[in-house]
Amino acid sequence: MKVTVVGAGAVGASCAEYIAIKNFASEVVLLDIKEGYAEGKAMDLMQTASLNGFDTKITGTTGDYSKTAGSDIAVITSGIPRKPGMTREELIGINAGIVKTVSSSLIEHSPNTIIIVVSNPMDTMTYLVHKTTNLPKNRIIGMGGALDSARFKYRLAEALGAPISDVDGMVIGGHSDKGMVPLTRLATRNSVPVSEYISDERLEQVAADTKVGGATLTGLLGTSAWYAPGAAVSGLVQAIACDQKKIFPCSTLLEGEYGLNDLCIGAPVVLGSNGIEKIVEINLSDAEKAKLAESAEGVKKTNGLLEL
Numbered sequence: 409m410k411v412t413v414v415g416a417g418a419v420g421a422s423c424a425e426y427i428a429i430k431n432f433a434s435e436v437v438l439l440d441i442k443e444g445y446a447e448g449k450a451m452d453l454m455q456t457a458s459l460n461g462f463d464t465k466i467t468g469t470t471g472d473y474s475k476t477a478g479s480d481i482a483v484i485t486s487g488i489p490r491k492p493g494m495t496r497e498e499l500i501g502i503n504a505g506i507v508k509t510v511s512s513s514l515i516e517h518s519p520n521t522i523i524i525v526v527s528n529p530m531d532t533m534t535y536l537v538h539k540t541t542n543l544p545k546n547r548i549i550g551m552g553g554a555l556d557s558a559r560f561k562y563r564l565a566e567a568l569g570a571p572i573s574d575v576d577g578m579v580i581g582g583h584s585d586k587g588m589v590p591l592t593r594l595a596t597r598n599s600v601p602v603s604e605y606i607s608d609e610r611l612e613q614v615a616a617d618t619k620v621g622g623a624t625l626t627g628l629l630g631t632s633a634w635y636a637p638g639a640a641v642s643g644l645v646q647a648i649a650c651d652q653k654k655i656f657p658c659s660t661l662l663e664g665e666y667g668l669n670d671l672c673i674g675a676p677v678v679l680g681s682n683g684i685e686k687i688v689e690i691n692l693s694d695a696e697k698a699k700l701a702e703s704a705e706g707v708k709k710t711n712g713l714l715e716l
């Protein structure tokens with residue numbers, strides 16, 4: 409199992425580290441345009457192998473896509489992250505150019521690869537990969553909902569005073585502060601709806617804190633987060649590499665599901681060796697459907713900024 413990660417920055421390197429620590433991939437190639445950067449990150453990570461007990465071989469390259477040839481999975485994290493006060497949508501100009509070039513170079517050397525898009529605005533970048541490559545939709549996956557759901561669970565556990573492993577919850581919709589739809593009605597603590605434990609007001613606060621989860625960290629760090637994004641990507645990569653058939657909310661091309669068409673947006677999907685093996689349609693309440701429709705409008709507005 410060969411995995412390429414384009415962009416050896418904060419998220420790319422964190423993702424490579426988690427993939428290696430989980431020890432399921434034989435090879436991870438880091439690629440960056442900054443001279444020597446990917447090589448340096450790869451060497452530093454390899455020097456943790458004996459300490460962390462993994463056998464994954466991590467290599468780095470400055471822009472040589474021949475080194476990525478034959479990748480089963482390719483992750484795109486190249487591009488600029490947001491600074492405090494910025495929205496993800498403001499990154500579109502620079503990142504669209506990068507994502508378009510990177511995806512075509514990846515496919516040239518790995519025609520059978522599955523692509524995971526991380527660069528922001530992620531739903532629009534995922535749509536861009538659909539529009540500019542010939543890859544079937546099951547092989548184009550946007551990572552956002554897995555991270556947002558992890559942040560939701562963190563906030564739920566905090567509100568409930570419960571261990572995180574006891575809570576479950578999912579965030580669907582667009583990967584933006586306004587567009588996320590935390591499914592509070594379906595969130596549970598040990599299979600019991602969380603509304604049995606906390607007030608509606610507290611639950612609404614959990615949802616609100618989840619939606620600004622990325623912005624909160626950007627304010628604290630001065631740039632966007634990397635540990636949880638990297639861990640979330642590694643979870644998707646592992647589900648595909650190990651054919652786990654796990655369900656994650658991922659950005660995927662919708663063709664009628666949830667009444668939506670011609671956009672990529674977060675919905676629960678089954679991930680296995682073929683990438684997105686099924687889009688799961690859960691029964692949403694009218695209020696949730698309305699929130700998802702509004703989120704889709706926002707994503708489509710950003711898609712409209714693409715020069716296709």
Ligand code: NAI
Binds near residue numbers: 416419439441445488
């Ligand atoms: P970073 O600035 O630390 O790393 C980005 C790397 O991409 C840099 O090392 C840069 O040299 C490289 N790069 C730029 N153009 C390139 C090209 N054409 N080819 C190869 N490499 C190139 O940024 P960070 O924090 O790692 O974030 C990366 C992206 O991921 C940003 O767009 C950020 O907004 C996004 N992100 C998305 C998340 C999600 O949930 N979807 C979560 C966190 C970040």
